[in-house]
Amino acid sequence: MKREEKWFIANKSADFKRIGEMFNISPILSRLIRNRDMIRPEEIEVYLNGTINDLGDGMMMKDMDIAVDILREKIGSNAHIRVIGDYDIDGVSGTFILEEGLRLLGGNVDTDIPDRMTDGYGLNILLIDRALADGVDTIITCDNGISACEEIAYGKAKGLTIIVTDHHRVPYIDDDSEEKAEDNRSVGLYEFADQGVRETHLDDVREESQEGRRYKLPPADAVVNPHQEDCPYPFKELCGAAVAYKVVETLFEAMDREVEDIDYLIENVAMATIGDVMNLNGENRIFVKEGLERLRRTKNIGLQTLMEVNHIQPKDLSAYHLGFVIGPCINASGRLDTAKMALELLNSKSHKEALAIATELKTLNDQRKNMTQQALEEAIEIVEGEELLRDKVLVVYLEDCHQSIAGIVAGRVRDRYYRPVIILTPGSEEGQVKGSGRSIEAYDLHDGLCGCSDLLIKFGGHKVAAGLTLPIENVELLKRRLNEKCELTKEELIEKITIDIALPFHVFTLELIEELKKLEPFGKGNKTPLFATKDVEVSYPKVVGANENVLSLGLKDSEGTTLRGVYFGEAWQAYDYIKDKEKIDIIYNPKENEYNGTKSVNLVVKNYR
Numbered sequence: 001m002k003r004e005e006k007w008f009i010a011n012k013s014a015d016f017k018r019i020g021e022m023f024n025i026s027p028i029l030s031r032l033i034r035n036r037d038m039i040r041p042e043e044i045e046v047y048l049n050g051t052i053n054d055l056g057d058g059m060m061m062k063d064m065d066i067a068v069d070i071l072r073e074k075i076g077s078n079a080h081i082r083v084i085g086d087y088d089i090d091g092v093s094g095t096f097i098l099e100e101g102l103r104l105l106g107g108n109v110d111t112d113i114p115d116r117m118t119d120g121y122g123l124n125i126l127l128i129d130r131a132l133a134d135g136v137d138t139i140i141t142c143d144n145g146i147s148a149c150e151e152i153a154y155g156k157a158k159g160l161t162i163i164v165t166d167h168h169r170v171p172y173i174d175d176d177s178e179e180k181a182e183d184n185r186s187v188g189l190y191e192f193a194d195q196g197v198r199e200t201h202l203d204d205v206r207e208e209s210q211e212g213r214r215y216k217l218p219p220a221d222a223v224v225n226p227h228q229e230d231c232p233y234p235f236k237e238l239c240g241a242a243v244a245y246k247v248v249e250t251l252f253e254a255m256d257r258e259v260e261d262i263d264y265l266i267e268n269v270a271m272a273t274i275g276d277v278m279n280l281n282g283e284n285r286i287f288v289k290e291g292l293e294r295l296r297r298t299k300n301i302g303l304q305t306l307m308e309v310n311h312i313q314p315k316d317l318s319a320y321h322l323g324f325v326i327g328p329c330i331n332a333s334g335r336l337d338t339a340k341m342a343l344e345l346l347n348s349k350s351h352k353e354a355l356a357i358a359t360e361l362k363t364l365n366d367q368r369k370n371m372t373q374q375a376l377e378e379a380i381e382i383v384e385g386e387e388l389l390r391d392k393v394l395v396v397y398l399e400d401c402h403q404s405i406a407g408i409v410a411g412r413v414r415d416r417y418y419r420p421v422i423i424l425t426p427g428s429e430e431g432q433v434k435g436s437g438r439s440i441e442a443y444d445l446h447d448g449l450c451g452c453s454d455l456l457i458k459f460g461g462h463k464v465a466a467g468l469t470l471p472i473e474n475v476e477l478l479k480r481r482l483n484e485k486c487e488l489t490k491e492e493l494i495e496k497i498t499i500d501i502a503l504p505f506h507v508f509t510l511e512l513i514e515e516l517k518k519l520e521p522f523g524k525g526n527k528t529p530l531f532a533t534k535d536v537e538v539s540y541p542k543v544v545g546a547n548e549n550v551l552s553l554g555l556k557d558s559e560g561t562t563l564r565g566v567y568f569g570e571a572w573q574a575y576d577y578i579k580d581k582e583k584i585d586i587i588y589n590p591k592e593n594e595y596n597g598t599k600s601v602n603l604v605v606k607n608y609r
Helices: 016-023 028-033 040-047 064-076 089-104 125-133 150-156 174-191 241-254 257-276 282-295 299-307 321-338 339-344 351-385 405-415 445-450 472-485 511-521 571-578
Strands: 006-008 080-084 108-112 138-141 159-166 172-174 208-210 213-217 223-224 394-397 421-426 432-438 458-461 463-471 497-501 530-544 550-556 563-568 585-595 598-608
Touching: 006 585, 006 598, 016 028, 016 040, 016 138, 016 351, 028 040, 028 463, 028 511, 064 080, 064 138, 064 159, 064 241, 080 089, 080 125, 089 108, 089 241, 089 257, 089 321, 089 339, 108 125, 108 174, 108 458, 150 159, 159 241, 172 351, 172 550, 208 563, 213 241, 223 432, 241 282, 257 321, 299 339, 321 339, 321 405, 321 550, 339 351, 351 394, 351 405, 351 497, 394 472, 394 550, 405 421, 405 472, 432 445, 432 472, 445 463, 472 571, 511 585, 550 598, 563 571, 563 585, 571 598
Parallel strands: 006 497, 080 108, 080 138, 138 159, 159 223, 394 421, 563 598
Antiparallel strands: 172 213, 208 213, 421 432, 432 463, 458 463, 530 550, 530 585, 550 563, 585 598
16 A cells, blocks of 8 residues: 655745856756755855865864873873774774774774674673783774763773764763663663672763753763764764764874875765765765765775675766665675674785675675565564554564664664664573664654663664664563654654655756766765656556566656656556556656667656655
């Protein structure tokens, strides 16, 4: 059944002719830029022509000066530094950036990345004990650590210097739920009680208060995270790898080294920004735009080879390839094997070495795709069989689902039903379940979990994505509590599709499509422009493709202009809906198509009614 949608045209006003003249662009492009909330000339200039020179000064980040001073001293004394990252593309990329940067500065540095299945997310006691056994003096986290209060207290009690670099939201406790929070914190401490650190539990945790919330910062020597309440860094939405890059960049400046020597690391920031689905505005847009240029001529043997095994021509590399080909291959290692494999790929010194790793990563990703499809089908059966759509927040337990793909499945279920979704799977420890959640724009998933913190062993994340661990007996309580506290209205549970401009077909020329490339890279926060046309006649609809997931069709608007269209997705559902309709309305984006040396305009249909 076709899901209900509401379509809106973005009617944001501006002097489009003047903007076009100022920046030598068409009024259509001017309107598209205004729809992305670019108003002031300096904003538009950075949007269209921004470079790394427009990035902020890393020293503006809270605790950056402390972190830099510590790292300078540790490098100078040849102290053993260990970078501990996360097992996804953001954590792997950030780990590579920190390791590479510190090594170039003469640091005695190595890395460790947790195993998703045996270690779980982020810094934990096993990783800290491993570091202590290896004689590590200093730990610097990447893409994790902001919620590891007890673990960092344990490491500090053992004499470690610890620097946190992260980009996740800072956990908080509502003042009116302090009693529940105390209970929850004692659960976390109990794991370490026999290791002699009870007296360190949260005693040194830094607190920040705002609007009835008390934010809990870990007792690290320095915490570099733009999401801290009093961090003055103006752009908050950096990924973990971008924060790591800022640390390395600032350290290079402090040690009087040429920052240009590490410009190539921007390609890793670009991969992480796309792979971690960050908003492509502000500094993120610059990182990705600059990073893609560098990736097209990368000297990294591992990345060259990963493109090779996926049949990607470097000159054609786009944000799409990072998000749907390269990124999933790197993530697959952390999902089904060990993320250290992906890090080894980035550090490969020969094509032979890189080819073996890249081939294995592609195989793992193909395996992950099959597992995801099976789990998705099971989740759909549960949602519809148990009538869970009466809930505003879907909490689904999949007993046979691999932990590593829970987040992907949650995203697919969210897209299908337009509900916040948490997919739970069996945990690594008996009696526990782990889960990943994906949300819709109107629902803050991190806030929702904060309101249920007494039911959880641990959790963390963002507004639209989060991870959690809880006792299995609390699953039904979590489901009930989330829905009781959820204030989503019926209107908010209907997806709103914002159309940039309604236009007739004749406007779409090859020249306009070329001009639209000035808005790239596209992604979250800078979506591919969407156009709409009403009363379109459809001819010769046909389901094609090896997986029968493409609908090919002829399209003619009311002015008589005819173009070819394609729809990707549930092609048979679209075919059954469209085949008997005299006319339909469509939302689409235009693409250049080349066949037998002739270029033409095709429309990629996104929505229909």
